[in-house]
Amino acid sequence: MSSPTKQHDSWWKEGVGKVLTTVSASILILTTLAIIYFIASKGLATFFSNGVSLVEFLIGTEWNPEGAPGQFGALPFILGSFIVTVGSALLAAPLGIGTAIFMTEISPRIGQKVMQPVIELLVGIPSVVYGFIGLSVLIPFLRNSFGGVGFSILAGILVLTVMILPTITSLSVDAVKRVPRDLKEASLALGATRWQTIWNIIVLRSSLPGLLMAIILGMARAFGEALAVQMVIGNTTAIPKSLLSPSNTLTSGITLNMGNTIPGSAYNNALWSMGLLLLIMTLIFILLIRWISKRGQA
Amino acid sequence: MPEEQVDKQVVHASHLNLFYGNNQALFNINLSFEKNHVTALIGPSGCGKSTFLRCLNRMNDLIEGVKIEGNIKIHNEDIYHPQTDIVQLRKNVGMVFQRPNPFPMTIYDNIAYGPRIHGLKDHKKLDEIVESSLQKAALWNEVKDRLHTPAKGLSGGQQQRLVIGRVLAVEPEIILMDEPTSALDPISTASVEELLQELKKSYTVIIVTHNMQQAARSSDFTAFFLNGEVVEYGKTSRLFTTPKEKRTEDYITGRFG
Ligand SMILES: Nc1ncnc2c1ncn2[C@@H]1O[C@H](COP(=O)(O)OP(=O)(O)O)[C@@H](O)[C@H]1O
Ligand SMILES: [Mg+2]
Numbered sequence: 001m002s003s004p005t006k007q008h009d010s011w012w013k014e015g016v017g018k019v020l021t022t023v024s025a026s027i028l029i030l031t032t033l034a035i036i037y038f039i040a041s042k043g044l045a046t047f048f049s050n051g052v053s054l055v056e057f058l059i060g061t062e063w064n065p066e067g068a069p070g071q072f073g074a075l076p077f078i079l080g081s082f083i084v085t086v087g088s089a090l091l092a093a094p095l096g097i098g099t100a101i102f103m104t105e106i107s108p109r110i111g112q113k114v115m116q117p118v119i120e121l122l123v124g125i126p127s128v129v130y131g132f133i134g135l136s137v138l139i140p141f142l143r144n145s146f147g148g149v150g151f152s153i154l155a156g157i158l159v160l161t162v163m164i165l166p167t168i169t170s171l172s173v174d175a176v177k178r179v180p181r182d183l184k185e186a187s188l189a190l191g192a193t194r195w196q197t198i199w200n201i202i203v204l205r206s207s208l209p210g211l212l213m214a215i216i217l218g219m220a221r222a223f224g225e226a227l228a229v230q231m232v233i234g235n236t237t238a239i240p241k242s243l244l245s246p247s248n249t250l251t252s253g254i255t256l257n258m259g260n261t262i263p264g265s266a267y268n269n270a271l272w273s274m275g276l277l278l279l280i281m282t283l284i285f286i287l288l289i290r291w292i293s294k295r296g297q298a
Numbered sequence: 299m300p301e302e303q304v305d306k307q308v309v310h311a312s313h314l315n316l317f318y319g320n321n322q323a324l325f326n327i328n329l330s331f332e333k334n335h336v337t338a339l340i341g342p343s344g345c346g347k348s349t350f351l352r353c354l355n356r357m358n359d360l361i362e363g364v365k366i367e368g369n370i371k372i373h374n375e376d377i378y379h380p381q382t383d384i385v386q387l388r389k390n391v392g393m394v395f396q397r398p399n400p401f402p403m404t405i406y407d408n409i410a411y412g413p414r415i416h417g418l419k420d421h422k423k424l425d426e427i428v429e430s431s432l433q434k435a436a437l438w439n440e441v442k443d444r445l446h447t448p449a450k451g452l453s454g455g456q457q458q459r460l461v462i463g464r465v466l467a468v469e470p471e472i473i474l475m476d477e478p479t480s481a482l483d484p485i486s487t488a489s490v491e492e493l494l495q496e497l498k499k500s501y502t503v504i505i506v507t508h509n510m511q512q513a514a515r516s517s518d519f520t521a522f523f524l525n526g527e528v529v530e531y532g533k534t535s536r537l538f539t540t541p542k543e544k545r546t547e548d549y550i551t552g553r554f555g
Contacts, residue, residue, distance in 0.1 A: 180399070185395065187415075189393040190411065190465070190468055191386070191388040191415065191468060192385075192411075192415045196415050200411070200415070205401060205403060
């Protein structure tokens with residue numbers, strides 16, 4: 001039997017703990033709700049107060065909010081965001097998954113000693129540095145190789161590829177490591193080669209949900225990245241004609257123009273609408289991740 | 299040794315030593331296995347049963363720092379010869395593991411995995427192999443209506459029989475089993491043991507077991523391992539009733555292990 005004071009003591013501690021955690025959780029939830037509410041109310045005002053048509057915003061190709069009348073076609077931004085996201089994922093996914101397999105299945109020692117620290121370093125580098133390197137190395141290279149200005153969707157894709165590569169790689173490593181040894185051995189014991197086992201058991205089956213998750217998280221990062229992309233993509237408001245055309249993204253559109261607009265104006269609200277679009281996309285990424293992880297468990 | 303001379307021996311291990319780095323795990327093993335019989339490997343945990351079993355399909359190749367001396371012959375061919383085709387060897391010598399380990403696929407795809415890996419694409423042929431393998435694994439009647447559902451939905455005992463069926467689908471001659479029932483309940487265990495009696499009509503089975511009753515019930519021959527050596531080998535009926543070695547007697551009467 002514990003003494004009454006001791007019981008009181010633990011009750012007190014438990015009570016404090018409960019209150020503290022509940023308060024923290026409530027603050028987090030309230031902040032999130034407030035942000036969503038704020039973005040939504042501002043972002044929707046474009047359509048309800050300023051009378052911009054939603055259809056024009058989503059598929060219009062002319063972006064000139066300060067014109068008379070203002071034009072609010074955000075498609076160039078939307079398109080730019082999607083192209084750089086998908087493009088960088090297409091490049092980074094095979095590279096990242098290949099690297100992850102090398103690190104876990106082919107040469108764990110090099111993986112552990114060399115690649116792991118390199119990846120951790122790459123994750124930690126601030127995005128402005130990636131943008132700066134892109135600006136000083138990649139842009140001149142593209143200009144000299146393909147002509148034009150160098151600032152382009154391709155430059156954005158390449159910078160983002162490097163940026164999301166460590167994310168995809170390290171998450172893929174986790175996914176591949178989770179494949180039970182049992183399954184690999186069973187495949188090898190049936191006479192499968194190492195590559196057949198890696199492909200059929202690890203990539204296509206056991207770690208597929210984890211690998212998809214890695215790719216989607218990489219895409220989410222690419223979609224939301226503003227600074228580095230903005231430094232290399234050229235920031236024009238025309239629909240891109242090729243991968244070498246300069247373009248724009250939702251994030252760089254917002255960061256570049258936010259300072260020049262008057263709060264409450266249609267222009268300002270239209271930027272919030274772009275923010276709302278980013279929020280919705282993020283939500284979709286999260287839902288996708290949840291759906292995959294649920295299916296992965298089944 | 300007249301009692302040991304039976305039909306035909308297919309696997310011979312001679313003067314086999316195995317080292318994990320500097321640690322020797324097997325000491326001068328000399329064992330031969332009889333065709334179409336079940337041989338049990340018994341002995342306390344850590345005495346080298348799994349290590350020996352994994353020599354027979356060269357699964358130890360996967361572990362870094364393993365060194366093997368002596369030789370193992372299957373049909374008079376040295377399986378550690380540099381020119382040995384490991385894929386062929388592993389097709390011929392199937393393996394069933396301790397924990398049921400179906401692939402995260404459907405029942406059908408689990409069985410078809412081996413044949414597909416080895417290049418079979420014909421759907422009709424695959425269908426036939428899936429059916430006959432599941433029949434041989436005594437699982438067909440229980441799963442024939444849900445071949446295309448995930449294998450994870452089967453019970454532990456069914457999963458283990460599925461895994462046996464998966465091995466049979468590549469048409470091995472020898473089947474290695476490493477404590478195949480240690481993760482199963484008594485009823486599932488009984489179903490696997492029953493299957494063993496059926497399997498030995500067509501295959502040579504070598505089974506590691508922790509369970510002495512299982513060895514006594516299911517095997518024709520028994521090898522008793524201790525500290526990396528084979529202490530005694532003989533007909534199961536004889537070894538369990540009149541062991542020649544004191545250490546064997548101590549073990550089977552439960553005095554240690
Ligand atoms: N991968 C390994 N690396 C190093 N030592 C091992 C490895 N596997 C097994 N051993 C050692 O070899 C000995 C025999 O193990 P094992 O064959 O698993 O025994 P059993 O199957 O009879 O329980 C044990 O001492 C064990 O620690
Ligand atoms: Mg063992």
